[in-house]
Amino acid sequence: MAPETEDPAGVWDASLRAAALFAADPHGLGGVILRAGAGPVRDRWLDHLRGMLAGPVRRMPPGIADDRLIGGLDLPATLRAGRPVIQRGLLAEADGGVVVVPMAERLERGTVARLAAALDTGTLALERDGLAARLPARFGLVLLDEGQEDETVAEALADRLALRIDLSGVSLREARFPLEEVPLLFHVRGDGGGDPLAPETDAASAAPSRSFLNHPEPEPDPTGRRAQPTGDPIATLCAVAEAFGIASLRAPLLALRTARRIAAASGREGPEGADLMEAARLVLAPRATRLPAPAQPETEEAAEPPPPPPPDADRPPEDAAEEADSAAQAPDEVVLDAVRAALPKDLLVRLLAGGPPLRAAPAGRMGAASASPLSGRPVGSWPGDPRRGRLDLIATLRAAAPWQRLRRAGTDPRCIAVTPEDFRIRRLKRRSETTTIFCVDASGSAALERLAEAKGAVELLLAEAYVRRDRIALVAFRGTGAETVLPPTRSLVRAKRVLAGLPGGGGTPLAAGLDAAAILALGVRRSGGSPVIVLLTDGRANVARSGLGGRALAGEEALSAARLLRAQALPTLVIDTGARPDGARRLAEAAQARYCPLPHADAGSVSAAVRAATA
Structure with a gap:
């Protein structure tokens, strides 16, 4: 629907x-x-x-x-x-x-x-x-x-x-x-006292009206029949949640609680089919991550018609036939249709396109938090020596306050007795800036496409660098070696100038590219920053560190360089730009990196993948 x-x-x-x-x-x-x-x-x-x-x-x-x-x-x-x-x-x-x-x-x-x-x-x-x-x-x-x-x-x-x-x-x-x-x-108090918007606490007066709360009241069909109650509401909601790709168990439980509230507001003891439909629209539809699989056609043996209902003297035969047809539809399918109809328009477009997009990090995200004794944002206090940090006076007084009755014996009651054990110094943390290091395969016949993607992604991320307090660097490997063509920077003008003259073509010295990115990342870490390596490659190395050709040796050296990234605990994202997920996937496993297959990536998808990986 x-x-x-x-x-x-x-x-x-x-x-x-x-x-x-x-x-x-x-x-x-x-x-x-x-x-x-x-x-x-x-x-x-x-x-x-x-x-x-x-x-x-x-x-x-x-x-x-x-x-x-x-x-x-x-x-x-x-x-x-x-x-x-x-x-x-x-x-x-x-x-x-x-x-x-x-x-x-x-x-x-x-x-x-x-x-x-x-x-x-x-x-x-x-x-x-x-x-x-x-x-x-x-x-x-x-x-x-x-x-x-x-x-x-x-x-x-x-x-x-x-x-x-x-x-x-x-x-x-x-x-x-x-x-x-x-x-x-609600009955709003009109006595002029207190909060004029505060409702009375009486349960009867605080009950929402049926006509307002029971949104599409299930009188839904021209015959005047109501939706039939389901046999097990929990099983129905769990089945609907599973069909729409909702992995959390809290979602069907919250939907069940919502259905019970709707039923209680209408004077029913338990939720009926229409209550479940309304609850599923409100709770499950916004959480959908996929569309349900189309129903499989039943075989002739299994497609037996349901037994006809008992005749009703007050109902025409054609109405009875229509009710038999509607009863043949499973309650889960009815709720599925209701949720599908209530999907938000933008969510439905994303699901039809193949799934929700990658979530990016908030615009205000900065680098990893690091402890600092003298500067940063206060995040509490701990016992310590005021000569080695900043004294937290309020926390010190709090630590001393419970002992004043014992310490005031024989002293001026107006004084506050503070001992060295009461001293508290501030815990300060500051955010180190994140440096995203693009390591780009600039070799081969497809180099121009990959370079275009990298250039677009770098420009998109640099546009956010001021808000995100990030820096961007670019390492390109081609021919027989690798070079840092763009040192860590926030300058968009400089980045565009360097990227415009970046050449491409030649062999694939993947190990040399990973070594250059690792050296740059370790330098960023030593200076107090948080490095993130983003590798764009198909993983098919054919040039060793020595500059000699040979896929076997080059592949082993590339895996060895990836293991060094893992040993140094450098966060890495591998974006596979190849048509077959072979070499790049093995590289990601060796480095324990996040793997993102984007054979048809553009600048927007690459930048979204980077933001999601560094969130």
């Missing part, structure tokens, strides 16, 4: 249905990924969600520190009381409500891990500043995805959230509420 053309008004209505579902069970459904730029459309959707929530709503600032996120020692209260006093963090404050996360595509890995752990357990483990406590933290997440097409929310969080909404194509004109139904959704 081909998907219908996306209607912005229909997308907005679907987002309101998703908001009503999420508001009914924020922690159970995990949350919502809302892809939309900052503006009135997104603000209107958030206001609508806030009006349906009964719990607190907290907004998480970008770059939030651990003591604010998960809590820690309340320093003023501890100094007054002379004993440790816990200060609740933002996640504990949001217990029973929702946390709104702006710029979610740029969350730090540590923050992602803490959010994921809290979603899994519903509690927050506070173990810092000498404290050990478990605080309730049952909340839902609203991740505001504001990135470009190559920036995505961390998969560890996206997998735990049931709903995904894309409002990037909705204008303010389409973002209107069905005013005749809003009063039925």
Whole structure:
């Protein structure tokens, strides 16, 4: 079934249905990924969600520190009381409500891990500043995805959230509420006290209306018959998830929970076929990674007609025949068709083209983190000597605060007693810039094509070098040796000038090219950078290090050079530009490198592969 053309008004209505579902069970459904730029459309959707929530709503600032996120020692209260006093963090404050996360595509890995752990357990483990406590933290997440097409929310969080909404194509004109139904959704307090958007906590008054939540109510067929319930909803959703290439088990479980919420809002004890279809549209369709395989035709022996249903005196014979035909269609196929029809338009185009594109690294990505004693971004503190680092005064006072009642004996109670064991110095980390070293096979009759691809990829990556704080280098091997034709640089003008005069042709001294790339990468590492080698070749070496021809010796030396890359732990990506995946694949295995077969690569696909490999 081909998907219908996306209607912005229909997308907005679907987002309101998703908001009503999420508001009914924020922690159970995990949350919502809302892809939309900052503006009135997104603000209107958030206001609508806030009006349906009964719990607190907290907004998480970008770059939030651990003591604010998960809590820690309340320093003023501890100094007054002379004993440790816990200060609740933002996640504990949001217990029973929702946390709104702006710029979610740029969350730090540590923050992602803490959010994921809290979603899994519903509690927050506070173990810092000498404290050990478990605080309730049952909340839902609203991740505001504001990135470009190559920036995505961390998969560890996206997998735990049931709903995904894309409002990037909705204008303010389409973002209107069905005013005749809003009063039925929640009873908003009008006593003038408190938050005017805070709904009453009574469960009956907080139930969404059936007409709003049960989106296409399954009265779907002109005969007035409803979709038949499936025998096992779990098996149905798992089968649909498998058919669309969804590997995570969380997706069908979240879809089942969503179906139960839809059924409960309609007054049914368990989910029926229409509930499963609606849940699959909302939860499974945005996660699809492939299209289901076409159904195989049944053999004549297996294609036995189903037994006719018992006659119904109130139904014409032709209606009974139509029901028999519809009953012959498996419930899984019905849900499959529903998910296929709900696939986003851009996702369907990518799937029909052969699969989702390579995900690139975020634009703000920099090199690997490295410890620095005097400069960098603070990432906590540890015990140490202030003469060998930067003193963290607040952390020092926190370490000393719990002992003040014992240390103040016989001293001025207004003083704070600090011992050398209390000293804390800052832990600082700075990002080293990444240098991508292109090692390009410039030999043979196909050299012009490979050089064109490399030139285009270098120019594309250099255009992002300022934002990504990356550098680019180019090593070309041809004839009897290899040379560094472009030292590490961010200068796009210099790179274009050097690339324009790069010659091609001759033999394939693959081992010499790998040696030159390794020497350059080790130099980058010694200077504090993070090197990444990108090798574009078909893997068919025919010139040894000595300059003599011979495929056998040249191939052995190339594998030996690849093993040296593995021994030096140099990150490597092998892009196979050959028509047959033989030599380049063996080279990648010897170097323990990522292997990417791109026999018909262009500059865009090469640069996307590089960004995905260096993410």
